[in-house]
Amino acid sequence: MDNLTKLLRMNTVKIAIIVTFCALSIATNYALIGVSNVKVMDLIVFVGGFLFGAVIGSSIGMFSWLIYGAINPIGFHPQIWLATMLAETVYGLTGAVLRKALGSASLDGRRLRLSVLFATMGFLPTVLYDMATNVVYASVFQVPLVVAIFEGAPFTVLHEVANAAIFGVCSIPIITVLGKMVKGR
Amino acid sequence: MAFVENKWILAVLVMLCWALATSFMAGHYYFQYTDLSAKVKERIISANLGINYGNGSDIRWFNETKINAGSTLFDLTKLLSSVNYTGSLSGASINAIDSVPNSYPRWWVWWSHSSYGWTFGPVSCDRYIVGENETVLWYRQDISTYPPPQP
Numbered sequence: 001m002d003n004l005t006k007l008l009r010m011n012t013v014k015i016a017i018i019v020t021f022c023a024l025s026i027a028t029n030y031a032l033i034g035v036s037n038v039k040v041m042d043l044i045v046f047v048g049g050f051l052f053g054a055v056i057g058s059s060i061g062m063f064s065w066l067i068y069g070a071i072n073p074i075g076f077h078p079q080i081w082l083a084t085m086l087a088e089t090v091y092g093l094t095g096a097v098l099r100k101a102l103g104s105a106s107l108d109g110r111r112l113r114l115s116v117l118f119a120t121m122g123f124l125p126t127v128l129y130d131m132a133t134n135v136v137y138a139s140v141f142q143v144p145l146v147v148a149i150f151e152g153a154p155f156t157v158l159h160e161v162a163n164a165a166i167f168g169v170c171s172i173p174i175i176t177v178l179g180k181m182v183k184g185r
Numbered sequence: 186m187a188f189v190e191n192k193w194i195l196a197v198l199v200m201l202c203w204a205l206a207t208s209f210m211a212g213h214y215y216f217q218y219t220d221l222s223a224k225v226k227e228r229i230i231s232a233n234l235g236i237n238y239g240n241g242s243d244i245r246w247f248n249e250t251k252i253n254a255g256s257t258l259f260d261l262t263k264l265l266s267s268v269n270y271t272g273s274l275s276g277a278s279i280n281a282i283d284s285v286p287n288s289y290p291r292w293w294v295w296w297s298h299s300s301y302g303w304t305f306g307p308v309s310c311d312r313y314i315v316g317e318n319e320t321v322l323w324y325r326q327d328i329s330t331y332p333p334p335q336p
Contacts (some may be wrong), residue, residue, distance in 0.1 A: 101188070113189050120198040127205055146212075153213035157206045164202065 014052070018059050021048045025064040033073055037159040041068075042091045042126065043166050047174050049095025051182060057092020064088065083136035087129045094125045107172050115168045122167025126160040230254050230317040234261055237336065238285045239325030258295060258321055259311035276309020282323055290329040296322045296336055303335045 025041040032039055041064055049057020065088050069081040098121055107114055131149070134156075138148035149156075188194045222229075231249045238245075247265045259277050262268055269281040279293040280286060287293055295306035297313075298320040306313065315321060326333045 110189055113192070113195060116195050116199065117189055120195070120202055123202040123205075124198075147216065150209065150212035150216045153209040157209050160202070160206060 014056055017048070017052055018056055018063060021045070021060040022063045022067070025060065026068050029064070029068050037155050038162040038166075039159075040166065041088070042122070042129075042163050043170055043174070045088060045091040046095040046122070046125075046167065047171065047178065049092030050099045050171075050175055051095075051178055053099075054093050054096035057095050058089035059092070061088030061090075061092045062086070077140060079136055079140045080133065083133050087132040090125045090128050090132075094121055107176055111172065114172055118171040119164040119168030122163035122165075122171075123160050126163045127156075130156045130159060228254050230256075230315070232261060232315045232318065233320040234265055235320070235322040236266060236282060237322060237324040237326075238283070239291045239327075240285065244322075252315065254317075256315055257311050258306075258313045258315055259309075261315050261321070262310060262323065277311040279310065279323075282325075285325060287325070290327045291325045292328045293323060293325050294328065294333065296324060298322065305333070 021044055025044040028040040028044070041061075045057055045061040045064065048060040062085050065081070065085040069084055070076065098117075134148045134152065135145060137143070138145040141148075229251050230253075232252055234247045234250060236245045236247075250261065250265060252261055252264065259268075259270075262279075262282065266283045268279060269284075269286070270277045270279050272278075282293060295310055295313075296303045297306060298304075303322070322336055324336050326336075
């Protein structure tokens with residue numbers, strides 16, 4: 001297999017991963033359209049970053065929002081769309097950074113502690129995501145930033161707490177199963 | 186993986202999340218409060234209410250109680266104590282305050298304080314609108330002589 005073929009194959013695999021994860025996250029977002037600020041998308045992006053690195057993780061986040069933000073039943077606003085696209089990459093980056101921090105250690109031991117850690121890793125990037133989107137919202141709709149942040153606080157906190165719960169409960173099983181699948185490929 | 190072994194790092198992360206969530210909510214409720222108080226500004230007044238049970242116990246004072254402008258003495262009393270009353274065409278008649286009932290010759294009457302001193306309540310408590318900074322006293326008083334003596 002020459003280098004070009006290897007490169008093409010590698011890129012094909014990457015694209016397949018990104019597309020599959022994007023499809024999954026977009027589908028779950030539409031499925032949960034009636035449940036405000038409770039989404040599985042962030043977890044999928046995070047898992048993508050954790051398993052396949054920052055570039056793939058961030059790409060999953062960006063492309064998911066590219067489609068979901070453009071065809072969104074709630075509405076479309078270009079600046080907010082761009083902001084969410086960029087902000088969503090924070091989950092992919094967090095996943096990749098956490099993978100590096102944990103090293104090659106298995107996730108089998110210390111389940112409770114790891115779940116708590118993953119829960120906080122669901123919470124903290126969500127704070128950044130919500131802050132970023134609030135800043136853009138405030139600038140687009142000419143609302144004072146402090147008002148934008150605190151008026152929407154119940155939604156923000158719901159988003160953060162929901163992500164903490166979803167990340168804490170689901171991250172390790174999903175990463176374990178997908179990790180085995182990837183290794184077995 | 187070393188930092189996962191350190192429970193204090195996890196505790197700090199959890200506390201950080203908790204602090205952020207509660208700070209957001211505190212900010213939210215602060216804005217709600219300021220918004221609401223701006224809307225009802227001038228519509229909230231302060232009043233002082235005293236309750237003399239007429240049984241030798243100390244007078245209970247509720248100073249600077251916030252109430253809506255236009256509230257009656259009956260509203261204010263219900264806000265601060267448990268009231269047993271009977272409604273009639275002439276207004277609410279108080280039977281007991283804080284489970285201390287009327288018992289002849291001691292009867293619940295009310296007084297209003299002004300620069301002229303104490304004024305005997307001229308109407309039923311639910312017909313009397315409490316004013317800004319007004320002081321009103323419920324007194325379970327001997328009414329065998331009428332009008333009863335000032336508090």
